[in-house]
Each structure stands twice: as structure tokens, then as C-alpha cells.
Amino acid sequence: RHWAGSGDVATEQVWFDIRDKVGATDFLGYGTVRAEGQVMALVVDGKTADKATAGQQVAVIANQTPFYGESGGQVGDAGGMFTAAGCEVEVADTQKKLGDLFVHLGRVTKGTLSVGDAVDLSVDSERRDAVRANHSATHLLHEALRRRLGKHVTQKGSLVAPDRLRFDISQPRAVNREDIVAVEAEVNARVREDAEVVTRLMTPDEAMAEGAMALFGEKYGETVRVVGMGREGNRFYSTELCGGTHVGRTGEIGSFRIIGEGAVAAGVRRIEAVTGAGAVEHQQRQEALLAEAASALKATPADLPGRIAALVEERRRQEREIADLRRALATGGGAGTAPPVKQVEGIDFSGRVLEGVPAKDLKPMADDIKTSLGSGVVALVAVNDGKASLVVGVTDDLTARLDAVALVRAGAAAVGGKGGGGRPDMAQAGGPEGGKAGDALAAIEAALAG
Structure with missing residues (x-):
């Protein structure tokens, strides 16, 4: 534009x-x-x-x-x-x-x-019709949200476009899936009702007396347009002051589908939705994705939740096994060789560079090596994607003399890192220069000797 x-x-x-x-x-x-x-x-x-x-x-x-x-x-x-x-x-x-x-x-x-x-x-009448449907849907959505979540819900902003609608509301926490489903069902029930949408001209005071909601940021003159839709006895389901264009009957909205919910500011949530042909197209895209996922797993759509849950559990089991194997190799368990131990100023020191080991696995490995040492210092440097992650562990009997935080900071400096944190018995740090992992071990050893 x-x-x-x-x-x-x-x-x-x-x-x-x-x-x-x-x-x-x-x-x-x-x-x-x-x-x-x-x-x-x-x-x-x-x-x-x-x-x-x-x-x-x-x-x-x-x-x-x-x-x-x-x-x-x-x-x-x-x-x-x-x-x-x-x-x-x-x-x-x-x-x-x-x-x-x-x-x-x-x-x-x-x-x-x-x-x-x-x-x-x-x-462009086709575009206008799509905009009208989305605008009327925001009114139904507003009322459904207030009834489901509470009267604290008020409109904080909106966008009504031909392809979608966006509706911001005052709401202190996320709208959960159960509430989204219920609100969507309520709006669609009002759409299927195919009630007449009635527009009346009133003074602002008359409109408020009938329960009409004034919208966020709007200024009103001596005469206002009051849009009512949906019937509940002798009252409208939704009544709002609004100068926009709307459908003639709620059935013209076709269908309504919420496609997103999230935070936009403190205490403000955003609902995104589509109507009519947009809702049908969204449903078709979702069904295509479901069919694609089912085909990839050689399962029916109905069996997907169970298959996915089984795959996730199998992945977790494999990750645990891989972590255990890494720890065994790092500590000399299984068929691997024990990590080298040297004496530095009378203190046992075990240092090792580990390629491709996740940073989260370093502390458990350091704990295992500390146990095998009995008394001493362990330093592990993992290199992933060119970056270094460091962990230094000190056995409890030495923490009065040695500080793991000071030792890990010395190693971090060698790989371009700054700082490091933890406790006297276990500390961690990182740096961008993974190629200098060996220098980090040398720096930790030098600090230990120094």
C-alpha cells in the first residue's frame, strides 16, 4: 500500500x-x-x-x-x-x-x-465480504472470551483484515488449550445460529444503558452505531459500539478457527483467527500436515499420538545411553582407557579435551572422575561447533586450598571467554575459541601449580 x-x-x-x-x-x-x-x-x-x-x-x-x-x-x-x-x-x-x-x-x-x-x-466486494466476516467474528470472539475467562477481559487492540483477524485482550495469563477450544466452539455455535446482525443509531448514554461495550481507543460523537448480534431471549448475545462494516447475518461468517495465542505485553494476550474460506484453508493445511506425518511414520492419523510418544521415549532412552557411554569413556570405564592423571604440586590432576560432548554432560562426568580420583582436581573441556565449554571439579578435601571458580576462569581466558561461576568444588565457563581447548587445560594446570 x-x-x-x-x-x-x-x-x-x-x-x-x-x-x-x-x-x-x-x-x-x-x-x-x-x-x-x-x-x-x-x-x-x-x-x-x-x-x-x-x-x-x-x-x-x-x-x-x-x-x-x-x-x-x-x-x-x-x-x-x-x-x-x-x-x-x-x-x-x-x-x-x-x-x-x-x-x-x-x-x-x-x-x-x-x-x-x-x-x-x-x-472489491469479495475482499469487503471477507473483512466484514472477520470484523463480526471479533465481536462474537470478544463476548465468548468474556464469558469464558471473566469480565476482566476487554479489548486492547485489533486488526481486521481480509485474510485474518487479530484481537488483543486484557488477560494476565496464557489462554490454555481447553479455553481456546471452548471459545472457538462458542463462536461457531453463534455462527451456525445465523442470527440477524442489527445496527442501530443511539446516543452513547442510550448505548451504555443497553450494555454496549465501548472499544479501546475509540472516540464517540453525539450519535453512535450500536451493533448487536446473536439472540438470547429479548437481548443480543453481543452488543458493541462500532463504526465498522459487518455481515447481515452471523451465518455469513461461515466458520471460525483460532490459529494462534500469545503475549504481546504485560497483561495483554493476542488471539489470531481466521473465518470462512480462510478457516477451511487452514483446516486443509492442518490435515495435509497430519497426513504427511502419518505417512512418514507409516501410521494412521489416529495412531500418531501413541507413535510419537513412543518415539520420544525411545529418543530419551538413547540419549541416556549415549550420555552414559560418554561418561564411561571419559572416566576410563568399559573398554576405554582411564584419563591421564598427573601430579601437580602434589595434587592429582586429570584434564581432558572432549570433542562433541554436550556441555550439560560435563558436570556428571567431572563428578565421576572426582570419585575415581578420591582426592584431586579434574578439568574437562568440550568442543562443539568451534566453541569451548569448561568444567573444573575439586574434591571436597581440597576446597579449603583450591577454588574451582578461580581455576575455571583461568581456563576460560585461554579460549577467549570471560568469567565463569559455580562453587569451590564445581565451576563452569565457556569461550568462543574451541581450537584452543588444549591451551585451556594448560592454563588450568598452570593456575593449579601457581
């Missing part, structure tokens, strides 16, 4: 000037997606212009329009403008400036558009 200079201060001043000259735009889009209008002003390259020719980006202001201008979280309409002389403008977006000036942003694709021209304005 490129519009050259639309955010410039100079360009923003243009809208004030145009508003003073031509007045507000009459919005017709609640009742139609096609209308006739007259071009009242054009903006090209951030400045007012008398005309725009083929290939130029242009902002068009008409006296009236069926195009919805982006506001309240709902994206602006797209579509086209046409003149009797054959000019065509492809409208990529519609913005609402100064509250009531509708600005059509697009490109002249054919002919020349001039101020004063009569134009046919045609909204």
Missing part, C-alpha cells in the same frame, strides 16, 4: 487544507459497495493537483464514497474508480483523515483523472 509522502508533515497539512475547502466525505458504504461521486481533490507527490495521468500514484477525495477508510482496527477498502471518458484508477487502500475525510490511495492505470470528474466507485 505504497503512498509516496503520506506520512510527511507537508502532506498531512494538505488534508487540513482540502478538508477546509471541500468539507467532509459522505460515507455510503454501510448500504452499498458501488456508488457515483465527484472528484473534489487530487494529491500527487504530496501536493494538490488538478489532474493525474496514467502511471501516477494518486490520492483521490470524492464528495461521497462506498469505500471504508481504515479505522477501529478495520483495514481500508480496495477496489476501483472509473470515468465515462475511460479513466481507471486502481485503489489499493482507503484512509480516513481528520475523522471524516476519506482518501482513496491508488494508481491511475488508464487515461487521465481530473478534479471535477464524475466517477463510478466500486469496492
Whole structure:
């Protein structure tokens, strides 16, 4: 939705000037997606212009329009403008400036558009229908969340686009899977109800008296639009103040599917969802992934949970066995040879460089070697992806004289690391220069001798 200079201060001043000259735009889009209008002003390259020719980006202001201008979280309409002389403008977006000036942003694709021209304005109805469905779904979602999670839930922001909806709510913790399933089922039940969506004009006080919810960040005038949908006796299931476009009946939403939930700020959660064809496409993608996974494991979809659980447990068992084998090799168990032990200032010292051993396995290995030493110091340096991980262990009888933290820091410095931490009997550190692992052992030995 490129519009050259639309955010410039100079360009923003243009809208004030145009508003003073031509007045507000009459919005017709609640009742139609096609209308006739007259071009009242054009903006090209951030400045007012008398005309725009083929290939130029242009902002068009008409006296009236069926195009919805982006506001309240709902994206602006797209579509086209046409003149009797054959000019065509492809409208990529519609913005609402100064509250009531509708600005059509697009490109002249054919002919020349001039101020004063009569134009046919045609909204992309398929796109509009998708946006309407998503917008109405946010109202049902809002009410379903409040009923499921509590009245503390209020809207903190939203995005209503043709392909998805995003809804931010006040909620101190994650919405769990059980609640998501329940909310999704509740919304779909209201969709299947196919109740009429009713829009009424009221004063703000009258709307509040009927239980309408005012939305986050919205400013309301003397008259407000109140949108009600779903029936519960003589009341609506959902009642909200809203200036957006909506479906005529809830059944037009088609279906509703929550596809994401997460945190966006402290105390604010974001729900992402799709409706109608988008929900069907999401379901089809999920089923394709399920079929692919089942094929890979040579199982039916129904058997997948059990097969996956068995594979995860087998993986864990193998990882435990591999860790045990690594420890046995490092400590000289099994068919391996015992790690070398040397005397340094009368203290037994065992140091070893280990290629490809995970850093998390070093401490258990050091504990085993300490046990086999009885009294002494062990230093292990693991090299993975060119980086070094170090662990130094000191047997309890020597901790009054030696500090594992000081020794590991000496080794870390040799491999480009800084610091290191732990206890007098066990400490760890790391460094980016795994190729100097041998130097780290030498540095630890030197510190021990020093």
C-alpha cells in the first residue's frame, strides 16, 4: 500500500487544507459497495493537483464514497474508480483523515483523472465480504472470551483484515488449550445460529444503558452505531459500539478457527483467527500436515499420538545411553582407557579435551572422575561447533586450598571467554575459541601449580 509522502508533515497539512475547502466525505458504504461521486481533490507527490495521468500514484477525495477508510482496527477498502471518458484508477487502500475525510490511495492505470470528474466507485466486494466476516467474528470472539475467562477481559487492540483477524485482550495469563477450544466452539455455535446482525443509531448514554461495550481507543460523537448480534431471549448475545462494516447475518461468517495465542505485553494476550474460506484453508493445511506425518511414520492419523510418544521415549532412552557411554569413556570405564592423571604440586590432576560432548554432560562426568580420583582436581573441556565449554571439579578435601571458580576462569581466558561461576568444588565457563581447548587445560594446570 505504497503512498509516496503520506506520512510527511507537508502532506498531512494538505488534508487540513482540502478538508477546509471541500468539507467532509459522505460515507455510503454501510448500504452499498458501488456508488457515483465527484472528484473534489487530487494529491500527487504530496501536493494538490488538478489532474493525474496514467502511471501516477494518486490520492483521490470524492464528495461521497462506498469505500471504508481504515479505522477501529478495520483495514481500508480496495477496489476501483472509473470515468465515462475511460479513466481507471486502481485503489489499493482507503484512509480516513481528520475523522471524516476519506482518501482513496491508488494508481491511475488508464487515461487521465481530473478534479471535477464524475466517477463510478466500486469496492472489491469479495475482499469487503471477507473483512466484514472477520470484523463480526471479533465481536462474537470478544463476548465468548468474556464469558469464558471473566469480565476482566476487554479489548486492547485489533486488526481486521481480509485474510485474518487479530484481537488483543486484557488477560494476565496464557489462554490454555481447553479455553481456546471452548471459545472457538462458542463462536461457531453463534455462527451456525445465523442470527440477524442489527445496527442501530443511539446516543452513547442510550448505548451504555443497553450494555454496549465501548472499544479501546475509540472516540464517540453525539450519535453512535450500536451493533448487536446473536439472540438470547429479548437481548443480543453481543452488543458493541462500532463504526465498522459487518455481515447481515452471523451465518455469513461461515466458520471460525483460532490459529494462534500469545503475549504481546504485560497483561495483554493476542488471539489470531481466521473465518470462512480462510478457516477451511487452514483446516486443509492442518490435515495435509497430519497426513504427511502419518505417512512418514507409516501410521494412521489416529495412531500418531501413541507413535510419537513412543518415539520420544525411545529418543530419551538413547540419549541416556549415549550420555552414559560418554561418561564411561571419559572416566576410563568399559573398554576405554582411564584419563591421564598427573601430579601437580602434589595434587592429582586429570584434564581432558572432549570433542562433541554436550556441555550439560560435563558436570556428571567431572563428578565421576572426582570419585575415581578420591582426592584431586579434574578439568574437562568440550568442543562443539568451534566453541569451548569448561568444567573444573575439586574434591571436597581440597576446597579449603583450591577454588574451582578461580581455576575455571583461568581456563576460560585461554579460549577467549570471560568469567565463569559455580562453587569451590564445581565451576563452569565457556569461550568462543574451541581450537584452543588444549591451551585451556594448560592454563588450568598452570593456575593449579601457581
